[in-house]
Amino acid sequence: MAADGGMGHATKRREDVRFLMGRGKYTDDYTAAKTTYCAFARSTVANGKINSIDTSAAAAMPGVVAVFTGEDFVEVGGNPAGWLINSRDGEPMKEPKRPVLAHGKVRHVGDAFAAVIAETLEQAMDAVEAIDADIDELDAVVNMADALANDKTLVHDEIGTNQCFDWGWIEDNRAATDEAIKNAPHVTTLELVNNRLVPNAMEPRCSIGEYDPGTGDYRLTTTSQNPHLTRLLISAFVMGIPENKLTVHSPDVGGGFGSKIYHYGEEALVLAAAKKLNRPVKWTSTRTEAFLSDAHGRDHVTKIELACEKDGTFIAFRTETMANVGAYLSNFSTATPTFLHGTLMAGNYTVPNVYVNVKAVFTNTAPVDAYRGAGRPEATFSLERVIDKAARELGIDPIEIRRKNFVKPDQYPYASAAGLEYDSGNYDSLMDGLEKRADLAGFEARRAESAKNGKLRGLGINSYIEACGIAPSNLVGVLGSRVGLYDAATVRVNATGNISVMVGAHSHGQGHETAFPQVVADMLGVDPMSIEIVHGDTSKIPFGMGTYGSRSLAVCGSAVFRATEKIIKKATLIAAHMMEDKPENVDFEDGDFSVKGTNKKVSFGDVALKAYIPHDFPIEAIEPGLEETAFYDPANFTYPSGAYACEVEVDPDTGKVDICSMVAMDDFGNVVNPMIVTGQVQGGLAQGIGQALLEHGIYDENGQLLSGSLMDYAMPRADDLPNFVVDHSHATVCTHNPIGVKGCGEAGAIGSPPTVVNAVIDALQRGGHDVEHIDMPVSPARVWAAMNS
Amino acid sequence: MPKITMNVNGTSVSAEVENRTVLSTALREGLGMTGTHIGCDTSQCGACVVHVNGKAVKSCTIFAVEADGADIDTIEGQANADGSLNVIQQAFQDHHGLQCGFCTPGMIMSAAALLKDNPKPTEAEVRDYLEGNICRCTGYQGIVNAIMAASGQMPAIAAE
Numbered sequence: 001m002a003a004d005g006g007m008g009h010a011t012k013r014r015e016d017v018r019f020l021m022g023r024g025k026y027t028d029d030y031t032a033a034k035t036t037y038c039a040f041a042r043s044t045v046a047n048g049k050i051n052s053i054d055t056s057a058a059a060a061m062p063g064v065v066a067v068f069t070g071e072d073f074v075e076v077g078g079n080p081a082g083w084l085i086n087s088r089d090g091e092p093m094k095e096p097k098r099p100v101l102a103h104g105k106v107r108h109v110g111d112a113f114a115a116v117i118a119e120t121l122e123q124a125m126d127a128v129e130a131i132d133a134d135i136d137e138l139d140a141v142v143n144m145a146d147a148l149a150n151d152k153t154l155v156h157d158e159i160g161t162n163q164c165f166d167w168g169w170i171e172d173n174r175a176a177t178d179e180a181i182k183n184a185p186h187v188t189t190l191e192l193v194n195n196r197l198v199p200n201a202m203e204p205r206c207s208i209g210e211y212d213p214g215t216g217d218y219r220l221t222t223t224s225q226n227p228h229l230t231r232l233l234i235s236a237f238v239m240g241i242p243e244n245k246l247t248v249h250s251p252d253v254g255g256g257f258g259s260k261i262y263h264y265g266e267e268a269l270v271l272a273a274a275k276k277l278n279r280p281v282k283w284t285s286t287r288t289e290a291f292l293s294d295a296h297g298r299d300h301v302t303k304i305e306l307a308c309e310k311d312g313t314f315i316a317f318r319t320e321t322m323a324n325v326g327a328y329l330s331n332f333s334t335a336t337p338t339f340l341h342g343t344l345m346a347g348n349y350t351v352p353n354v355y356v357n358v359k360a361v362f363t364n365t366a367p368v369d370a371y372r373g374a375g376r377p378e379a380t381f382s383l384e385r386v387i388d389k390a391a392r393e394l395g396i397d398p399i400e401i402r403r404k405n406f407v408k409p410d411q412y413p414y415a416s417a418a419g420l421e422y423d424s425g426n427y428d429s430l431m432d433g434l435e436k437r438a439d440l441a442g443f444e445a446r447r448a449e450s451a452k453n454g455k456l457r458g459l460g461i462n463s464y465i466e467a468c469g470i471a472p473s474n475l476v477g478v479l480g481s482r483v484g485l486y487d488a489a490t491v492r493v494n495a496t497g498n499i500s501v502m503v504g505a506h507s508h509g510q511g512h513e514t515a516f517p518q519v520v521a522d523m524l525g526v527d528p529m530s531i532e533i534v535h536g537d538t539s540k541i542p543f544g545m546g547t548y549g550s551r552s553l554a555v556c557g558s559a560v561f562r563a564t565e566k567i568i569k570k571a572t573l574i575a576a577h578m579m580e581d582k583p584e585n586v587d588f589e590d591g592d593f594s595v596k597g598t599n600k601k602v603s604f605g606d607v608a609l610k611a612y613i614p615h616d617f618p619i620e621a622i623e624p625g626l627e628e629t630a631f632y633d634p635a636n637f638t639y640p641s642g643a644y645a646c647e648v649e650v651d652p653d654t655g656k657v658d659i660c661s662m663v664a665m666d667d668f669g670n671v672v673n674p675m676i677v678t679g680q681v682q683g684g685l686a687q688g689i690g691q692a693l694l695e696h697g698i699y700d701e702n703g704q705l706l707s708g709s710l711m712d713y714a715m716p717r718a719d720d721l722p723n724f725v726v727d728h729s730h731a732t733v734c735t736h737n738p739i740g741v742k743g744c745g746e747a748g749a750i751g752s753p754p755t756v757v758n759a760v761i762d763a764l765q766r767g768g769h770d771v772e773h774i775d776m777p778v779s780p781a782r783v784w785a786a787m788n789s
Numbered sequence: 790m791p792k793i794t795m796n797v798n799g800t801s802v803s804a805e806v807e808n809r810t811v812l813s814t815a816l817r818e819g820l821g822m823t824g825t826h827i828g829c830d831t832s833q834c835g836a837c838v839v840h841v842n843g844k845a846v847k848s849c850t851i852f853a854v855e856a857d858g859a860d861i862d863t864i865e866g867q868a869n870a871d872g873s874l875n876v877i878q879q880a881f882q883d884h885h886g887l888q889c890g891f892c893t894p895g896m897i898m899s900a901a902a903l904l905k906d907n908p909k910p911t912e913a914e915v916r917d918y919l920e921g922n923i924c925r926c927t928g929y930q931g932i933v934n935a936i937m938a939a940s941g942q943m944p945a946i947a948a949e
Contacts, residue, residue, distance in 0.1 A: 012882050019890025020878040020897065022824020022864035029823035122807065202828045202836060202891040202925050254826070254891025255925050287829035509889030509926045679885045679931055686928030710833035710923065718919035718929040723912075748928075 005529075006522035010675035013514040014529070015507070024252040027206040027223050028284045035208075036065055038270055038283035039124035041114040041131045042292060043106035046140035046364035046703020047155070050104055050113060054132040058116055061130055063123030065277055068115045068269065070103030076272075079263055079328075080237045083335035084480045085165045085360070093165035093360070096156035098328040100238065100265040100272075106135060107155055107327035108364050109703055110292025112265060117273050117281055140364040140703035144301055144322040147361050155327055155362040164325055164334070164360035169342035170419055177355035180316040184307030188390035193775040194378045196299035196324065196697035197690075198713055199371050201508075203254020204285035205294065209270030213278055217245050222267055224250040225260045225506050226546020229483070231538050233263040233331070239271065246271075250536040253508035257687070258370040259294045260508070261548050262331040291708040296697050297371020299324035300337065304382045306390050307353075312401040316353035317345055319382060323360045323368075330369035332548075334360065339479045340375025340467070340549075346416035347383045348427045348463045348641060349405040354417040364703040370548065372687055372749040376466040384462045384754035389772060392765065398461045398758070399440075403431060406463070413735075420467060422639045424732040427463055430643040430665045433730045434461075438645035438663040446647065446660075447766070455649040457660070458763025462644045462755040468743035469554030469638035469734075486633035487556035488542035491520065491563040493571075493626040495612035497605035499524075499531045501563075504544010505556035506536050509683075510745065511676040512552060516560055518672050519553075519739060523564045524604055525591030542629055550743030553672060554638045558737045562630035565738075571607045573622050578602050578610055638734050638742040642666040646755040650763045655784030657693055657760055663725040664751060669734040669742035677744045681726045684748020690716040691749070692756035696777050714777070793857040797822070798866025806853040812846075813837040815853035816863060824864040824894050828923070835922030838895035838902075839863045845902035847895075847921070864894035867901070877901055877939040884943075886935035888926035895922050900936045909940055 005011040018024050055067040078097040085093045102113040114131050118124035141147040141155060147162040155162055168174060181187055203223060210219040218241055224230045227248040235243040253260060266283050273281040285293070300321050307316040323337030342356035391401040406427040407414045414422045435441075443459050450457035470476070473484035490502040501520060505512060517531035534540050544556055568588055575593035576583040579600045587594050594601040611626035647660040664681050671677050694714035698706045707713040733740035753776060760778050764771040764787060771786045790805040797820065804819035816822045816839070825848060828834035837848040840862035869875050874882065877900050887893040896919070903910060903918045910918070915936050916929070924932060937943040 013885070015890070016882040016887055017874065019887055019893050020864075020874055020881055021868055022822075022894050024890045025823075026826070026891065028817075028827075031818075031821075122809070200925055202834060202889065202923065203826070204828065252890065254828075255889040257925070287831065287834070511888070675885050679888060679927060682928035682930045683888060683926045684928075687925070709831050710829050711831050715923050715925070716928075717923060718916040718933065719913075721916075721929055723930055723933075724928065 006518050007672055009518065009673065011514055011518060011528065011673055013511045015511065015513045026203055026252045026254055027208060027221050030208060030221055031282065032210065032280040035280040035282050036117045036119060036277060037121040037124045038115055038117050038273065038281050039121065039128045040112040041128045041133065043102065043109055043111040043113060043135065045106065045135060045137040046109050047138040048106045048135040049138060050102065050106060051134040051136060053114055055114060057132065058127040058130040061123065061127040063119035064116055064127045065119065066117040066273055068101060068273065070099060070101040070113060073100040074103060076100065076239055077237045079233065079265065081329040081334050082331045082482050084482060085167055085334045085338050087166045088168040088171055093334060094159040094161065095329060096159055100268045108366050109705060110289065110366060111327065115269050117277065142363055142365060142699050142701055142703050144324055144361040144363060147363050148359065155364055162362045164362055167338050167358045169338065169356045173353060174355045177316050177318050177353040180353045181305055181307040181318055184315050185310050186308050186394060188306045188386055188393055189303065190386045190389050190773060191303045192382065192385060192773060194298045194300040194302065194381055195691060195776045197297040197371055197695050198291055198697045199257045199259035199294060199297060200715060201255030201257055201259055204287055204290045205260065205264065206284040207267045207270045208280055208282045209274035210280045211275040211278060217247065218271055219247045219249065220267055220271055221249045221251065223253050223260050224248065225256040225508060225548055227506065227536055227538050228504060228543050229546055230263050230267065234268060238263065238268050247537065247539045250506055253506070256508045257372045258297065258374060258548060261546070262295055262369060287710060288708065291705060291713065292366060295330045295367045295369035296326065297368065298378060299368050300378050302382050304386045306386045308390060310394065312391070312394055312396045312404050314349055314351040314405045317351055317383065319345055319356045321358045323358055324363055324365065325360050326363060326365045326367035328367050330367040333367060333369040335481065336370045336375045341379045343418050343420050344376050344379035344465065344467060345383065346418040348407060348465045350407055351405065352417055365699050372684065373746040374549065376746065377750045377753060380464040380750050381754045385757060385773065388758045388761065399431060402463050403428060421636060422465065423636055423735045425639060425641045425667060426730065426732050427641060427643065429730045430641065430667055433727060434643040434645050434663060434665045437665060437725055437727055438661065440645065443647070450649050456652055456763040456767035458648050458650065458759040458766060460646040460755045460757065460759025460762055462751055462758060464751045465639055465641040466746060466750050467637035468550035468640055468746065469634060470549035470551050471555050471634045472636055473633050483545065485545055486631050487544040487559050488629065488631045489556060489559040489563045490542050490627065490629040491560065491567050493567060493608045495609055497530065497608045500534055501531060501560060502534045502541040503556050503560060504541055504546065505552040506547045510547065510552060511673065515553065515673045515676055516557060519557055519560055520564050523568065525589070526604060550640070550745040553739065553741050554737055554743045555632060555634060557739055557741065558634065559630045559632035561738045562632050563628045566628035566630060567626060570626060570628065571604065574607045574610055575602050577618060577622065578607065635736045640666060640668050640742040640744065640747055642747055642751050644751040644755040646759040648756065648759040648763055650760060650783060652767065652787065655780040655787060657778055657783060659689060659722045659756065662722060662752065664727065664748060665730055666728045666744065666747050667731050668728050668744045669731055670740040671728055672741065677728055678726045680744045681748045682724050684746060685724050685752050686716050686721055688749040688752030689721060689756055692753045692776050692778060694720065694777050791854050793854055795856050795859055795861050797861045798863060808852065808854060810853045811849050812851050812853045812856050813848035816848060822863055822865055826891055826894055828891065833923065835895040835899060836892050838898040838922065840898060840902065845899055864897055867897060880935040880939040884931050884935040884938055886927065886931040892922060892924045896924065896932055900939065903936065904940055909942060912937060
């Protein structure tokens with residue numbers, strides 16, 4: 001046990017100090033000598049044939065040092081999809097090439113077709129205006145149903161269809177599910193839209209390419225959640241730069257939420273330009289470019305059916321979804337609507353039949369990929385909305401119908417009908433806790449009070465489960481992943497006793513620099529402040545897969561744990577040598593090694609020093625040094641779960657929804673730093689409430705993004721949100737990783753949208769309005785229209 | 790290019806800027822003061838808030854030439870004289886008022902301006918005042934708590 005700040009302590013974050021002083025170093029804060037600046041020419045039309053691009057005037061502009069078009073990258077590879085999905089008929093998905101710069105056609109507004117490099121950013125931007133692009137605008141496909149019905153207007157002519165794949169999960173369960181629904185005493189059907197979101201990390205993307213002609217080494221400084229994956233993609237697929245000649249450095253990163261997982265063409269461009277010019281090349285996205293070119297999230301159109309007995313016992317869930325993948329396949333875009341969505345469609349319930357059909361659709365819009373929650377918010381929203389509707393139709397309390405169908409604590413490990421094995425959980429306990437923390441018994445009194453003020457008050461309930469710790473390589477391999485999803489850590493005990501821990505995970509707000517040392521300090525009995533986390537630089541860290549899917553602590557943290565175990569094992573050998581006894585007689589506790597039954601004792605620091613000054617080592621038995629690496633690949637996903645409650649007030653005159661309370665009861669397993677975990681949930685709740693009430697990426701029929709700025713896209717602001725109640729005390733420990741943790745980063749964004757919408761519908765129903773559903777964002781206009789239709 | 794002189798965090802500095810260069814860019818590119826961040830191009834996000842002659846200003850909304858002769862305070866000048874975090878900065882650390890840190894400089898500068906004008910704001914006043922500062926990470930609760938704590942209305946230390 002660490003003296004201070006080990007496992008379970010709400011240790012203040014050490015990284016905060018530099019951020020609070022203005023000393024963070026984000027990618028755009030790096031400017032090397034002789035840096036040149038890059039600006040992109042982007043399509044203003046959603047679908048267009050490129051006849052010609054005349055760059056001569058731009059090239060002659062003041063300060064311009066190079067201009068690139070798609071022609072310059074015809075010979076290089078494309079940016080691949082990371083998951084291969086097979087359609088129901090066994091055919092592999094359609095994979096059109098995603099080039100560095102558009103060539104032949106532009107396929108969405110914001111699709112980059114040329115780049116200018118100049119001495120200053122202003123010169124580069126001026127020169128972009130001088131590019132003469134002859135592009136014929138073509139009809140655009142935007143609406144997914146239209147895109148599937150239409151084989152004349154295609155996003156990618158060469159594949160002959162706008163359908164990427166038609167996937168069934170689990171196809172062998174299809175007939176049984178159909179039969180169960182046909183024969184069921186009650187079937188509830190709901191059609192809904194999971195609205196397109198724009199991630200909008202506050203730091204726009206930024207990439208700097210550098211090339212050293214002396215060594216042939218490339219260096220990419222970039223806003224990435226997973227620098228090793230970015231290096232692998234650039235090396236193996238896009239540019240062919242040997243991995244050992246490319247360093248990817250991802251320094252302080254200002255939020256990601258999924259949008260910075262992926263490799264983007266701008267990264268390849270600045271590397272190619274840096275080599276050509278032999279100067280650093282920097283590109284910094286504007287917010288406008290971010291709206292048009294970052295991967296968006298969600299965008300599903302779904303029909304879900306719930307078949308059940310009259311008493312509310314679930315018999316089957318059947319889902320048909322169209323999932324928008326946009327104009328190109330982003331790296332995880334094919335996994336998100338399939339395995340991160342379909343496998344969760346049994347929810348927290350003992351339903352025997354589940355079938356999910358997902359058609360992925362190309363449209364002339366920005367690529368869509370994993371955004372905080374990634375598939376699991378879509379699954380939870382569909383399930384928890386249709387369950388609420390069924391409860392209303394059957395006259396059963398929404399909590400009661402959920403409790404009736406919960407997987408019970410004695411059923412773990414539980415094989416869900418959607419193909420996952422839940423290792424642990426206690427959904428009734430979470431619901432018990434929720435009923436108390438949310439004071440559900442007092443709801444009627446609060447509703448009466450709201451009514452006195454002319455407001456309609458509603459209560460929304462939700463249960464969720466998610467599969468996190470995205471990992472087991474053997475499982476994801478079967479499911480179509482083209483990469484392994486383990487993680488790695490190296491623990492280096494320096495001669496003077498302080499410790500460097502090199503990790504594959506990347507921190508861009510999650511507080512790894514504080515939380516990971518808490519794990520190590522606890523195991524070694526040393527001061528956490530003597531431990532430093534090194535992350536974000538492929539030349540320093542082992543090959544790990546980065547941060548997304550609430551995986552950092554569960555996967556990389558477990559690698560840290562395993563590496564630290566190896567350190568203790570080796571240090572015990574050294575301590576035994578120092579104390580002239582057998583290793584099996586040596587105990588390690590509170591940072592000291594001692595020989596059982598004697599007063600012989602050496603400290604961890606003494607052992608560290610001895611490891612590097614091995615004057616009297618039995619070198620045939622013990623190597624010098626004290627440094628260990630572990631790669632950790634878990635046996636299963638982790639399964640965080642929760643029960644949420646939200647109370648809203650609806651103004652019947654305007655349709656405006658106010659959130660009165662939001663209570664989140666989550667099971668994250670063991671918690672290393674409760675302050676950080678609470679913060680993660682609060683942030684997730686804000687994004688989920690944003691989806692439910694405010695945010696919407698809207699394209700018009702011509703493929704123009706109407707909500708393409710922070711003036712049009714409604715980001716949640718401080719006065720849009722309440723204080724949240726966040727509770728993670730009702731925990732069950734993850735059974736298969738050494739820390740017993742499950743992951744907390746996405747929970748709030750998964751659990752809150754259906755909770756809010758359920759509350760709004762409840763308010764309207766209690767107010768005498770027969771409204772069954774309103775699509776998100778539940779804006780005042782939509783609520784008012786629903787009430788007055 | 791015009792040459793401007795400003796008093797930045799108590800030090801007189803000069804830079805040559807284009808007429809079209811906004812103050813945020815001049816601070817970052819011209820003076821190398823990268824603590825002030827740029828998160829949008831429509832003056833919405835508030836990551837670039839600095840103080841100009843004592844008033845909170847989004848530094849992307851004024852041209853650098855307009856700041857000629859002005860007193861400018863930025864995040865780099867906020868710490869105590871001994872280098873320790875000031876009351877507001879410390880409250881942000883205590884109450885987990887930041888995660889990725891990108892909006893933080895603007896949040897700190899806005900909070901300082903709020904508390905100068907209104908030393909004991911209500912929570913609703915804090916939330917209303919922050920309308921021009923967007924945070925995507927925290928859900929604002931830690932930020933609001935931090936500002937309430939900095940105003941002496943909440944316990945100074947929430948975390949260990």
